[in-house]
Amino acid sequence: MGRSPCCEKAHTNKGAWTKEEDDRLIAYIRAHGEGCWRSLPKAAGLLRCGKSCRLRWINYLRPDLKRGNFSEEEDELIIKFHSLLGNKWSLIAGRLPGRTDNEIKNYWNTHIRRKLLSRGIDPTTHRPISEPAQETTTISFVAANTTKEEEEEHKITAGISNTEENIPDLNLELRISPPCQQPQTEPLKTGGRIGSVCFACSENQCSCVINGSSSSNGGYDFLRLKAGVSDYRSLEMK
DNA sequence: AAAACGTCCAACCGCGCAACC
Protein backbone atom coordinates (compact mmCIF):
# COMPACT_ATOMS: atom_id res chain seq x y z
CA MET A 1 0.00 0.00 0.00
CA GLY A 2 1.05 3.58 0.18
CA ARG A 3 1.43 6.13 -2.44
CA SER A 4 4.00 6.85 -5.03
CA PRO A 5 6.81 9.07 -3.83
CA CYS A 6 6.29 12.76 -4.36
CA CYS A 7 9.32 12.92 -6.59
CA GLU A 8 12.09 10.89 -8.10
CA LYS A 9 14.27 10.41 -5.05
CA ALA A 10 17.20 9.00 -6.94
CA HIS A 11 17.98 12.27 -8.65
CA THR A 12 17.25 14.78 -5.95
CA ASN A 13 19.52 16.49 -3.49
CA LYS A 14 18.78 16.27 0.18
CA GLY A 15 20.02 18.07 3.22
CA ALA A 16 21.07 21.65 3.63
CA TRP A 17 20.44 24.07 0.81
CA THR A 18 23.35 25.80 -0.87
CA LYS A 19 23.45 29.50 -1.62
CA GLU A 20 23.19 28.71 -5.31
CA GLU A 21 20.07 26.62 -4.83
CA ASP A 22 18.51 29.38 -2.75
CA ASP A 23 19.28 31.92 -5.44
CA ARG A 24 17.79 29.76 -8.14
CA LEU A 25 14.63 29.21 -6.15
CA ILE A 26 14.24 32.90 -5.29
CA ALA A 27 14.85 33.92 -8.88
CA TYR A 28 12.34 31.45 -10.20
CA ILE A 29 9.61 32.40 -7.77
CA ARG A 30 10.22 36.09 -8.37
CA ALA A 31 9.79 35.50 -12.06
CA HIS A 32 6.92 33.02 -12.02
CA GLY A 33 5.34 33.22 -8.60
CA GLU A 34 4.53 30.41 -6.23
CA GLY A 35 2.56 27.37 -7.21
CA CYS A 36 2.88 23.98 -8.86
CA TRP A 37 5.66 22.89 -6.57
CA ARG A 38 5.91 19.55 -8.24
CA SER A 39 7.08 20.97 -11.52
CA LEU A 40 8.98 23.88 -10.05
CA PRO A 41 12.30 22.12 -9.36
CA LYS A 42 12.67 21.03 -12.95
CA ALA A 43 11.62 24.39 -14.31
CA ALA A 44 13.96 26.19 -11.95
CA GLY A 45 16.82 23.83 -12.65
CA LEU A 46 16.92 22.47 -9.12
CA LEU A 47 17.68 18.90 -8.18
CA ARG A 48 15.23 19.05 -5.34
CA CYS A 49 11.86 17.60 -4.62
CA GLY A 50 8.95 20.02 -4.89
CA LYS A 51 8.07 19.64 -1.26
CA SER A 52 11.59 20.55 -0.31
CA CYS A 53 11.41 23.69 -2.44
CA ARG A 54 8.13 24.69 -0.93
CA LEU A 55 9.43 24.20 2.58
CA ARG A 56 12.60 26.12 1.88
CA TRP A 57 10.66 29.01 0.42
CA ILE A 58 7.98 29.16 3.09
CA ASN A 59 10.24 28.69 6.07
CA TYR A 60 13.33 30.51 5.03
CA LEU A 61 13.37 32.42 1.78
CA ARG A 62 10.06 34.28 1.75
CA PRO A 63 10.79 38.00 1.79
CA ASP A 64 8.16 38.82 4.40
CA LEU A 65 9.70 36.66 7.07
CA LYS A 66 10.63 38.26 10.33
CA ARG A 67 13.81 36.58 11.44
CA GLY A 68 15.23 36.90 14.89
CA ASN A 69 14.13 36.40 18.44
CA PHE A 70 10.54 36.23 19.53
CA SER A 71 9.36 39.12 21.64
CA GLU A 72 7.73 38.68 25.01
CA GLU A 73 4.48 39.75 23.39
CA GLU A 74 4.81 37.07 20.74
CA ASP A 75 5.53 34.51 23.45
CA GLU A 76 2.31 35.32 25.21
CA LEU A 77 0.35 35.31 21.99
CA ILE A 78 1.67 31.90 21.08
CA ILE A 79 0.74 30.57 24.50
CA LYS A 80 -2.76 31.98 24.20
CA PHE A 81 -3.27 30.63 20.74
CA HIS A 82 -1.87 27.26 21.65
CA SER A 83 -4.24 27.01 24.58
CA LEU A 84 -7.10 27.51 22.16
CA LEU A 85 -5.87 25.84 19.02
CA GLY A 86 -3.56 23.14 20.24
CA ASN A 87 -0.78 22.13 17.90
CA LYS A 88 -2.31 23.90 14.95
CA TRP A 89 0.93 25.60 14.12
CA SER A 90 -0.18 26.90 10.78
CA LEU A 91 -3.18 28.60 12.33
CA ILE A 92 -1.03 30.09 15.05
CA ALA A 93 1.49 31.23 12.48
CA GLY A 94 -1.32 32.87 10.56
CA ARG A 95 -1.85 35.21 13.50
CA LEU A 96 1.82 36.10 13.86
CA PRO A 97 2.95 38.06 10.84
CA GLY A 98 6.36 37.11 9.59
CA ARG A 99 6.52 33.87 11.55
CA THR A 100 6.24 30.41 10.08
CA ASP A 101 4.56 27.35 11.48
CA ASN A 102 7.86 25.53 11.61
CA GLU A 103 9.52 28.37 13.45
CA ILE A 104 6.72 28.58 15.99
CA LYS A 105 6.67 24.82 16.43
CA ASN A 106 10.39 24.77 17.09
CA TYR A 107 10.15 27.74 19.40
CA TRP A 108 7.33 26.14 21.30
CA ASN A 109 9.20 22.91 21.78
CA THR A 110 12.45 24.53 22.80
CA HIS A 111 11.45 27.62 24.76
CA ILE A 112 7.82 27.94 25.61
CA ARG A 113 7.29 24.43 26.88
CA ARG A 114 10.04 24.99 29.35
CA LYS A 115 8.75 28.42 30.23
CA LEU A 116 5.32 27.03 31.03
CA LEU A 117 6.75 24.15 33.00
CA SER A 118 8.79 26.57 35.06
CA ARG A 119 5.57 28.45 35.79
CA GLY A 120 4.05 25.16 36.91
CA ILE A 121 1.77 24.96 33.92
CA ASP A 122 1.30 21.87 31.85
CA PRO A 123 2.12 22.95 28.29
CA THR A 124 -0.31 20.46 26.84
CA THR A 125 -3.36 21.19 28.91
CA HIS A 126 -2.45 24.71 30.02
CA ARG A 127 -3.54 23.77 33.51
CA PRO A 128 -1.47 23.99 36.65
CA ILE A 129 0.60 20.85 36.99
CA SER A 130 -0.30 20.52 40.66
CA GLU A 131 -3.96 20.41 39.76
CA PRO A 132 -5.20 16.82 39.85
CA ALA A 133 -6.00 15.42 36.47
CA GLN A 134 -9.48 16.55 35.83
CA GLU A 135 -12.21 14.63 34.22
CA THR A 136 -12.73 16.66 31.11
CA THR A 137 -16.06 16.99 29.54
CA THR A 138 -16.49 17.32 25.88
CA ILE A 139 -19.59 19.21 25.12
CA SER A 140 -20.86 18.10 21.80
CA PHE A 141 -23.16 20.26 19.80
CA VAL A 142 -23.27 17.84 16.98
CA ALA A 143 -26.68 16.56 16.14
CA ALA A 144 -27.12 12.86 15.72
CA ASN A 145 -27.63 13.16 12.02
CA THR A 146 -24.75 15.51 11.33
CA THR A 147 -22.48 14.76 8.45
CA LYS A 148 -18.81 14.19 8.89
CA GLU A 149 -18.07 17.58 7.39
CA GLU A 150 -20.44 19.27 9.78
CA GLU A 151 -18.93 17.37 12.61
CA GLU A 152 -15.50 18.63 11.66
CA GLU A 153 -16.85 22.12 11.55
CA HIS A 154 -18.29 21.73 14.99
CA LYS A 155 -15.02 20.57 16.32
CA ILE A 156 -13.77 24.09 15.93
CA THR A 157 -16.96 25.50 17.25
CA ALA A 158 -17.48 24.34 20.74
CA GLY A 159 -16.44 22.22 23.62
CA ILE A 160 -14.25 22.63 26.61
CA SER A 161 -11.38 20.35 26.17
CA ASN A 162 -10.50 17.17 24.58
CA THR A 163 -10.05 13.84 25.26
CA GLU A 164 -7.69 11.04 25.63
CA GLU A 165 -4.63 13.19 25.25
CA ASN A 166 -6.01 16.24 26.98
CA ILE A 167 -5.44 18.33 23.97
CA PRO A 168 -7.56 21.40 24.21
CA ASP A 169 -10.40 21.28 21.79
CA LEU A 170 -11.03 24.15 19.47
CA ASN A 171 -13.83 26.12 20.89
CA LEU A 172 -13.92 28.66 18.19
CA GLU A 173 -16.65 29.89 16.02
CA LEU A 174 -14.98 30.40 12.70
CA ARG A 175 -17.38 31.59 10.12
CA ILE A 176 -17.16 32.09 6.45
CA SER A 177 -19.66 34.72 5.61
CA PRO A 178 -20.01 38.14 4.15
CA PRO A 179 -20.59 40.88 6.64
CA CYS A 180 -24.08 40.38 7.95
CA GLN A 181 -26.50 43.21 7.36
CA GLN A 182 -29.04 42.09 9.92
CA PRO A 183 -28.78 41.44 13.58
CA GLN A 184 -28.41 37.81 14.32
CA THR A 185 -31.60 36.46 15.70
CA GLU A 186 -31.02 32.78 15.35
CA PRO A 187 -29.46 31.03 18.26
CA LEU A 188 -25.99 29.91 17.54
CA LYS A 189 -25.54 26.48 16.16
CA THR A 190 -27.72 23.67 17.37
CA GLY A 191 -29.22 25.63 20.16
CA GLY A 192 -26.29 25.17 22.47
CA ARG A 193 -25.11 28.26 24.23
CA ILE A 194 -21.92 28.23 22.33
CA GLY A 195 -21.65 31.94 22.35
CA SER A 196 -21.57 32.29 26.08
CA VAL A 197 -17.88 32.11 26.72
CA CYS A 198 -15.71 35.08 25.99
CA PHE A 199 -12.32 34.05 24.78
CA ALA A 200 -10.95 37.48 25.33
CA CYS A 201 -11.88 37.57 28.99
CA SER A 202 -12.36 33.88 29.66
CA GLU A 203 -15.56 34.71 31.41
CA ASN A 204 -18.94 33.28 30.91
CA GLN A 205 -20.92 36.43 31.32
CA CYS A 206 -18.63 38.82 29.62
CA SER A 207 -20.39 41.44 27.59
CA CYS A 208 -17.48 42.82 25.72
CA VAL A 209 -17.85 40.59 22.77
CA ILE A 210 -20.93 38.48 22.74
CA ASN A 211 -23.39 41.23 23.33
CA GLY A 212 -21.45 44.01 21.84
CA SER A 213 -21.42 45.31 18.35
CA SER A 214 -18.79 42.84 17.40
CA SER A 215 -21.31 40.05 17.50
CA SER A 216 -23.53 41.74 15.00
CA ASN A 217 -21.84 40.00 12.17
CA GLY A 218 -22.19 36.71 13.85
CA GLY A 219 -18.59 36.22 14.84
CA TYR A 220 -16.59 36.60 17.99
CA ASP A 221 -13.79 38.91 18.69
CA PHE A 222 -11.71 35.88 19.34
CA LEU A 223 -8.77 37.08 21.38
CA ARG A 224 -9.47 40.48 19.93
CA LEU A 225 -8.77 39.13 16.54
CA LYS A 226 -11.79 40.50 14.87
CA ALA A 227 -10.00 41.97 11.96
CA GLY A 228 -8.41 38.74 11.04
CA VAL A 229 -11.27 36.37 11.58
CA SER A 230 -13.81 38.04 9.36
CA ASP A 231 -12.26 36.05 6.62
CA TYR A 232 -11.60 32.50 7.58
CA ARG A 233 -8.93 32.09 4.96
CA SER A 234 -6.99 34.90 6.48
CA LEU A 235 -6.89 32.95 9.67
CA GLU A 236 -5.81 29.83 8.01
CA MET A 237 -3.54 31.06 5.29
CA LYS A 238 -0.08 32.30 5.87
C1' DA B 1 41.91 20.40 25.66
C1' DA B 2 38.53 17.35 24.68
C1' DA B 3 34.76 14.41 25.61
C1' DA B 4 30.05 14.38 26.96
C1' DC B 5 25.92 16.45 27.08
C1' DG B 6 22.31 19.78 25.86
C1' DT B 7 20.03 23.01 22.74
C1' DC B 8 18.42 24.71 18.55
C1' DC B 9 16.49 24.63 14.09
C1' DA B 10 16.45 23.39 9.11
C1' DA B 11 14.90 19.76 6.69
C1' DC B 12 12.64 15.36 5.98
C1' DC B 13 8.78 12.08 6.34
C1' DG B 14 4.26 10.35 6.26
C1' DC B 15 -0.40 11.33 6.30
C1' DG B 16 -4.91 13.69 5.37
C1' DC B 17 -7.52 16.32 2.39
C1' DA B 18 -9.29 18.38 -1.69
C1' DA B 19 -9.11 18.94 -6.56
C1' DC B 20 -8.96 16.72 -10.65
C1' DC B 21 -9.71 13.10 -14.08
Place this chain on the structure above:
DNA sequence: CGGTTGCGCGGTTGGACGTTT
Protein backbone atom coordinates in the same frame (compact mmCIF):
# COMPACT_ATOMS: atom_id res chain seq x y z
C1' DC C 1 -17.94 7.70 -8.05
C1' DG C 2 -13.59 5.85 -7.28
C1' DG C 3 -8.74 6.42 -8.18
C1' DT C 4 -4.87 9.58 -8.67
C1' DT C 5 -2.29 13.63 -7.87
C1' DG C 6 -0.57 17.61 -5.53
C1' DC C 7 -0.45 20.48 -1.58
C1' DG C 8 -0.13 21.49 3.12
C1' DC C 9 0.31 20.08 7.79
C1' DG C 10 2.25 18.19 12.15
C1' DG C 11 5.67 15.17 13.99
C1' DT C 12 10.30 13.77 13.97
C1' DT C 13 15.18 13.62 12.91
C1' DG C 14 19.96 14.85 12.34
C1' DG C 15 23.63 17.76 12.57
C1' DA C 16 25.72 22.12 13.89
C1' DC C 17 26.77 24.69 17.66
C1' DG C 18 27.17 25.92 22.58
C1' DT C 19 27.95 24.62 27.39
C1' DT C 20 29.49 21.83 31.05
C1' DT C 21 32.44 18.55 33.18
